[in-house]
Amino acid sequence: MLNRASQPLVRLVERYLPDPYIFVLILTLVAAVAAMLVEGQSPVAVMDMWGKGFWGLLTFSMQMLLVLVTGFMLASTPLVKGILDRLASMARNPGQAILLVTYVSLVASWINWGFGLVVGALFAKALARRIQVHYPLLIASAYGGFVVWHGGLAGSIPLTIATPGHFTESQIGVIGTGDTIFAFFNLAIVVALFIVVPLINRLMLPPQDESVFADPSKIQDPEVPEVTPSRPAEHLENSRLLAWLVGFSGVAYAVYYFVQGGxxxxxxxxxxxxxxxxxxxxxxxxxxxxxNEAVKGGAGIVIQFPFYAGIMAIMTQSGLAETISQGFVSIATEQTLPFWSFISAGVVNLFVPSGGGQWAVQAPVMLPAALALGADVPRVAMAVAWGDAWTNLLQPFWALPVLAIAGLRAKDIMGYCLVLLIVTGVVISLGLSFL
Structure with a gap:
């Protein structure tokens, strides 16, 4: 039944959702026009905001490119491929493959969002090599687990307000993760999503005769030709000693980092x-x-992330993001503020797809409102966090690494993500409002 119900949304997205590059160009124009019409900014002022902010995400862009590249390189090692293949062998049919990839993605994303993006996509490819399963839904399931990241161990907003010296400490003090990540209402939302998201994904699975299977050329790992060194340079290129001296030094530092409390x-x-x-x-x-194989999928990140930096600059510097947030706050009460904070964060996230950046924009609006209304401040903060994570199911910004690894386009998976957006929105809203 859910498969039949989801098909109109899937067809709608396939027909009308443009390439993510076109999407970011449209968002740029929408943000610019809105800043002029709503905030009264002049065209020159908007152009100045956009141009000065265009390179504001260079560090983050490189980090995201490295998430894709380093994750791909690690997953293509014989050891990791063997682990993924053995884990994939647990699935005996398409339905089990959908459930398994969703659970793996949920767990990995709850631990760390970058880890979850890469592991989910690579595990989906390992499953596709073993089982004939509807590939767009398989990749959508791998990406759908990302929805829990901001309620997990690496959630940027709860970790920010738990850090002494954060920029809103004078208003709310330091709020420990026991009141946010490990609070009952947040854990209940996470548990509910661990139940609902795999179930929804499984129910959207079409019959085998209607399924689209993976292109074998897109899911096979690159062959590494054997080389017999004949020159000094080739001996270095094939030296285990050289690789291991540097490699184990890096591993040793990582161990030291965590021992020191990192x-x-x-x-x-x-x-x-x-x-x-x-x-x-x-x-x-x-x-x-x-x-060389990994970098082929990084083009979308390289070209699109600067445009999102420009959009973020327009939204924050023009006051447009603050106006959107205040619009929702103006109709809120003590009981409904978490819900409206969640919805407003979901809207702002379409234009400011960065948890930390979004909190910098919304905290000056949401926190005074929470204090004035007597609302639960940790719950309001987590509502903004969940709103940021929620509409990632609609925003192709975060899907780019997954799509690059899978060899698909955004419109191939976003119809299924739209179904998840609707269902998870209900679950998260209920958890924030009543638990």
Missing amino acids: GLNLNIVNFMFLFLAIVLHQTPHRLLVSL
Whole structure:
């Protein structure tokens, strides 16, 4: 029944959702026009905001590109491929494949969002090599688990307000993760999503005769040709000693980092992926073969992320993001503020797809409202976090690494993600409002 109900949405998205690059161009124009009409900004002022902010995400863009590249290199090592294949062998039919990839993605994303994006997509490919399963839904299921990231261990908003010296400490103090990530209402939402998301994905699975299977050329790993060194340079390129001296040094630092109390973040995830890949590929030559294959999927990240930086600059500097947030706050009460914070964050996230950046925009609006209304401040903060994570199911910004690994287009999976958006929106709203 759900498969039949989801098909109109899938067809709608396939017909009308443009390539993510076209999507970001349209969002740029929408943000610019809205800043002029709503905030009274002049065209020159908007152009200045956009141009000055265009390169504001260069560090983050490189981090995201490295998530894709280092994750791909690690997953293409013989050891990791063997682990993924053995885990994939647990699925005996298409329905089990959908459930398994969803659970793996949910767990990995709850631990760390960058880890979840890469592991989910690579595991989906391992499943597709074993089982004839509807590939667009399989990849959508791998991406759908990403919805829990901001309620998990690497949630940027709860970790920010738990850090002494954060920019809103004078208003709300330091709020520990026991009141946010590990609060009952948040854990209940996470548990509910661990039940609902796999179930919805499984119910959307079409019959085999209506399924679209993976292109074998897009799911096979690159072949690494055997090289017999004949020159000094080739001996270096195929030297295990050289690779292991550097690789194990990186692994040792990662261990030292965690022993010293370091936490999971995007930089250390990329660091671990890279140096484990160096060790497990055994030679520089094998690593470089994997690297050449990995970078092919990074074009979308390179070209689109600067446009999102420009959009974020328009939204924040023009006051448009604040106006959107205040519009929702103006109709809120003590009981409904978490719900409206969630909805407003979902809207703002379409234009400011960054948890930390979004909190910087919305905190000055949401926190004074929460204090004035007597609302639960940790719950309001988590409502903004969940809103940021929720509409990632509609925003192709975060799907780019997954799509690059899978070899699909955004419109191939977004119809299924739209169904998840509707269902998870209801679950999260109920959890924030009544638990």
